[in-house]
Amino acid sequence: MEKIVFGNAVRSFADDLSSSDIKSAEQDLGIKFPGSLVAFYKEVNGGYFVRNCWKSCSEEIYIVGQILPIKYTLRASKMSLENSYCVLRDKNMLPDSFVPFAMDLGGNYFCVGGKDEKIYWLSHEHSIEDEFDKAVTMISNGIKAFVSELVSEEDVEDYL
Numbered sequence: 001m002e003k004i005v006f007g008n009a010v011r012s013f014a015d016d017l018s019s020s021d022i023k024s025a026e027q028d029l030g031i032k033f034p035g036s037l038v039a040f041y042k043e044v045n046g047g048y049f050v051r052n053c054w055k056s057c058s059e060e061i062y063i064v065g066q067i068l069p070i071k072y073t074l075r076a077s078k079m080s081l082e083n084s085y086c087v088l089r090d091k092n093m094l095p096d097s098f099v100p101f102a103m104d105l106g107g108n109y110f111c112v113g114g115k116d117e118k119i120y121w122l123s124h125e126h127s128i129e130d131e132f133d134k135a136v137t138m139i140s141n142g143i144k145a146f147v148s149e150l151v152s153e154e155d156v157e158d159y160l
Contacts, residue, residue, distance in 0.1 A: 002050075005043040006147040014046035014069035025070045029071075029085055033099055034117045036143045040101070045069050051150040057141055061156050062121055065105040085110065095120075095128055095136060101143075105136075112143055119146040 003010050022041060026032055033107040046069025054062040081101060088094035088109070097114030109122040119140035126135035139147035
C-alpha cells in the first residue's frame with residue numbers, strides 16, 4: 001500500500017500502529033520516543049520511501065533502504081525498530097537517547113535524537129566511544145524535513 005507521509009510517497013508493508021502499540025514498544029525498550037517519531041509512525045509503519053536519497057550540504061549521498069517497523073518485523077531479515085535498538089544498545093553502538101527508524105543498504109542506521117529530534121546517520125564501521133565524529137553525522141533538523149526533502153535516485157545519479 002502506498003501512502004503520502006510528509007510529502008513523500010511510502011510503500012508500506014506492515015500493519016498500522018495504534019497509540020497503545022507505540023506505548024507498548026516504548027515500555028518494552030524503557031524509553032520515550034520523540035514526539036516527531038511518534039507522529040511519523042502514526043502515518044507509516046515500515047516500508048520504503050519512493051524518493052529515498054538524501055543529499056547533504058557537502059554533497060554526500062545517503063540512501064534510505066527501509067523504514068524499520070514497530071511491533072512487526074521485516075519478513076526476510078527479521079528487522080524491526082525494537083530489534084535494531086536492542087542490538088545497537090547491546091553492542092554499545094547507539095548514542096544515548098537515539099532511536100533508529102530506518103536503515104541504508106549498507107547496514108547503517110538513520111536515527112532520531114531524543115533530545116533535539118534531529119536526524120542522524122549512524123555508521124556501523126566506527127565506534128561511538130573512539131570515533132564519535134565519524135560514527136555519527138547530523139544530516140537534518142528533523143524527521144519531517146528529512147522525509148519531505150528526500151529526492152529520487154535519478155536526481156542524484158551524477159553523485160553516485
